[in-house]
Amino acid sequence: MAIILIHSIEHFNFYSFPPTDGQSQWLNFADRAIWDGLFFIFAGKAYAIFALLFGFSFFIQDDNRRMRGYDFRLRFCWRLLLLFLIGQLNAAFFTGEVLVLYALVGFVLPLVCRLSTRKLLVLAAVCVMQPMCLWQIARAVADPGYTILSLDTSSYWAATFEAQSTAGFWQTVKVNLWEGQLASLAWAWDHGRVFQTAGLFIAGMLIGREGWFLRRNLSKWGPVLAAAICCFFPLYGLNNMVGGFITNSNILIPLKILLSSLANLCFMLMLVSGILFAYYKAPALGSLLDRLRPYGRMSMTNYVTQGIIGSALFYHWGLFLQLGITASELLGIAIFLAQYAVCRLWVNHHSHGPLEYLWKKATWIEWPFSHRRR
Numbered sequence: 001m002a003i004i005l006i007h008s009i010e011h012f013n014f015y016s017f018p019p020t021d022g023q024s025q026w027l028n029f030a031d032r033a034i035w036d037g038l039f040f041i042f043a044g045k046a047y048a049i050f051a052l053l054f055g056f057s058f059f060i061q062d063d064n065r066r067m068r069g070y071d072f073r074l075r076f077c078w079r080l081l082l083l084f085l086i087g088q089l090n091a092a093f094f095t096g097e098v099l100v101l102y103a104l105v106g107f108v109l110p111l112v113c114r115l116s117t118r119k120l121l122v123l124a125a126v127c128v129m130q131p132m133c134l135w136q137i138a139r140a141v142a143d144p145g146y147t148i149l150s151l152d153t154s155s156y157w158a159a160t161f162e163a164q165s166t167a168g169f170w171q172t173v174k175v176n177l178w179e180g181q182l183a184s185l186a187w188a189w190d191h192g193r194v195f196q197t198a199g200l201f202i203a204g205m206l207i208g209r210e211g212w213f214l215r216r217n218l219s220k221w222g223p224v225l226a227a228a229i230c231c232f233f234p235l236y237g238l239n240n241m242v243g244g245f246i247t248n249s250n251i252l253i254p255l256k257i258l259l260s261s262l263a264n265l266c267f268m269l270m271l272v273s274g275i276l277f278a279y280y281k282a283p284a285l286g287s288l289l290d291r292l293r294p295y296g297r298m299s300m301t302n303y304v305t306q307g308i309i310g311s312a313l314f315y316h317w318g319l320f321l322q323l324g325i326t327a328s329e330l331l332g333i334a335i336f337l338a339q340y341a342v343c344r345l346w347v348n349h350h351s352h353g354p355l356e357y358l359w360k361k362a363t364w365i366e367w368p369f370s371h372r373r374r
Contacts, residue, residue, distance in 0.1 A: 059209055093307045221273040224273050310335075
């Protein structure tokens with residue numbers, strides 16, 4: 001839900017908006033409030049929750065198979081290859097999709113899942129602390145002549161924007177699958193998403209291992225919430241002001257990536273802990289969250305169809321709608337409500353969403369794997 005709300009105002013990575021000169025002041029105010037508000041609440045946080053739950057779902061599957069005496073790790077690698085293909089389908093429509101990144105980074109889970117909890121905590125902490133950024137900062141401080149490595153993706157983004165603006169369907173798909181994918185993956189690397197994703201995958205797996213989502217462990221989220229609140233505001237403020245004191249871009253760029261990544265992590269923990277407290281302690285809010293279950297059960301189907309719908313609405317090959325931010329957000333809400341209505345109907349007759357079902361069936365085909373006991 002959060003993903004569709006923020007992607008709709010971005011026009012699904014197509015940053016083209018009609019002129020605002022003739023708009024009323026109230027509409028300009030609404031546009032700015034919606035843009036800043038949604039980015040503050042959801043940008044970098046909705047994705048982080050998605051990543052956390054990806055690691056959590058791996059734990060559930062792996063633990064279920066282990067209790068039956070089977071090793072799930074090789075099967076999960078096959079599952080990641082299938083996810084890569086689903087990600088390619090999504091990428092054909094939407095250049096900002098994350099499933100391909102998840103499929104690539106996800107191989108860390110079968111590699112480390114048998115480590116002790118203490119070792120996994122250390123590994124997750126190292127990943128979320130952005131070791132590449134720390135290395136670049138240290139090098140730039142020690143050597144004034146050092147220049148950080150940055151991937152030049154301007155030509156790729158220009159090609160995707162050109163296709164979104166002028167191309168037909170098949171040309172747009174072609175550009176999205178090549179220039180769009182390269183630009184998206186390079187952006188993820190440059191902005192610390194690779195290490196952060198790995199850390200969140202491991203953290204989600206640990207949450208499952210320790211049972212932190214269960215009611216009996218709700219009290220553990222109190223210190224998490226308190227620590228996240230105490231850390232978020234200094235990190236957020238420091239990220240906004242550090243540019244006024246550091247002029248060396250080779251220090252400033254990785255430092256801002258580090259600070260924004262940690263600030264988003266803290267805000268995400270505030271959201272997660274707040275949702276858990278609301279679910280378990282506030283019956284009215286818990287009932288409201290329960291009503292969202294059908295939407296969550298079809299999260300992959302919803303995520304992929306969002307990209308298809310958004311591309312068809314905003315790109316040149318589709319309706320090519322020229323909407324302002326407020327109108328785009330109202331459209332995003334309408335897409336969510338339509339998806340939610342479909343999900344409510346679908347789960348009454350099916351245990352999985354369409355893509356979830358296909359992913360599950362393909363995961364358990366007998367070739368090239370056979371059941372292997374530990």
